[in-house]
Amino acid sequence: MLNLKSEIKNSKNYFVWTIGCQMNIADSQKLESAFDNMGLGKSDSVQDARVVVLNSCVVRKSAESKVESMLGTLKSVKTLFPEKIFVLMGCMVGPKTDDLKKRFPYVDIFAQPQKLEPIVDFISNKMGVDSEGCLESITVAPDVAAYIPIIHGCDKFCSFCIIPYRRGREVSREIKDIVNEVELLTARGVQEVTLLGQNVDSYGHDLEPGNRLEDLLSAVNEVKGIKRIRFLTSHPNDMSDQIIKAVSKLDKVCEHFNLPFQAGDDEILKSMRRGYTNLEFRNLVEKIRNYIPKASFATDIIVGFCGETELQFQETLDLVQEMRFDKVHAAAYSPRKGTISDRMMEDSVSKEIKRDRLESIWELQESVQSEINKDLVGQEFEVLIEGKKKEKFFGRTRSDKLVFIDTDTDRINEFVNVKINSSTAWSLQGTILN
């Protein structure tokens, strides 16, 4: 044990655990890059690491419970190895940390989303390593595709959502900084970038005119080496004609839209403060499909929001049936402390009913996806091979379809043309043509 303790004290390894959205993944990648620049080494486990970072999510109760469980595990580790440095970052950390400090006194530092400087400063002091400029250059290039935050925070304040309280108001990054980051990533072999924002469509409203999402997409489209550009998450109210036209015209921008509708009933949409109606959402999808017939769609749904009746839920089911989304992320409503719905509305739908409604959505969407994917059998697609899962290489089409490929040759990070031979609701299977 003594040996182990002194090993830990002298160790310069770090371990980063991440849960939640792509913004969290992007923050973790940036922090890992900074640690690498500081001379620390990446570890695969809490046991081997001197620095342990939990990047947390509290958007749903289930995610928060996982973070709490990880924190519980760390408590006993700290008793045995007090030299370990524990960091809690992400959306569990609000502007005030007194309560967290009381609950988790063994955590050394708490950092809000995107606020990485306090972490590197603390680690640098504690371990005596240089952190000068460590957040400025990218050393950890994701294998194939990279996430790039372009706008932080959210101004929408949907009644169920904790994000604006944790990530603050919207702040857009300058186009030149984003283009510079894309160039650095392409130099490291990245061919696909996903531009991220909680509400990516409102990018640039706080910058000079001529700096909106469509302008950024055009600028990134010019970067040599980049082959595909994606963006998420959209908001129906901010999806402008200019954005739709940019997607239809720019050759590298993939014709895939992440467009949450959340609920099908207008009353529920109003109490969620989403700012659009069922009809407006339908019209928007129709408009996009008119401009871009091949467009694919992913959406988010919350079932069992405060007061949602069976009839109101039926509106959600109807929308899923009729819109034929390519992917649906459905979750049961869980009140998040401090949000408008938590303070002012009753969480009146029982757990059982929420679960039944979720199952209805999943069952319906499975049949929709099976039909959509079946129609793709026999067609050919360009696929960027991303990795290997269960002995099978896999990649994605421009429309974000997951494709498993019959090949033994490792062609990760290559574009290949694939003929689709079979399908399930969740993926396509095919063979390489070139």
Ligand code: SF4
């Ligand atoms: S648009 Fe609404 S749901 Fe999305 S991050 Fe902002 S407040 Fe949350």
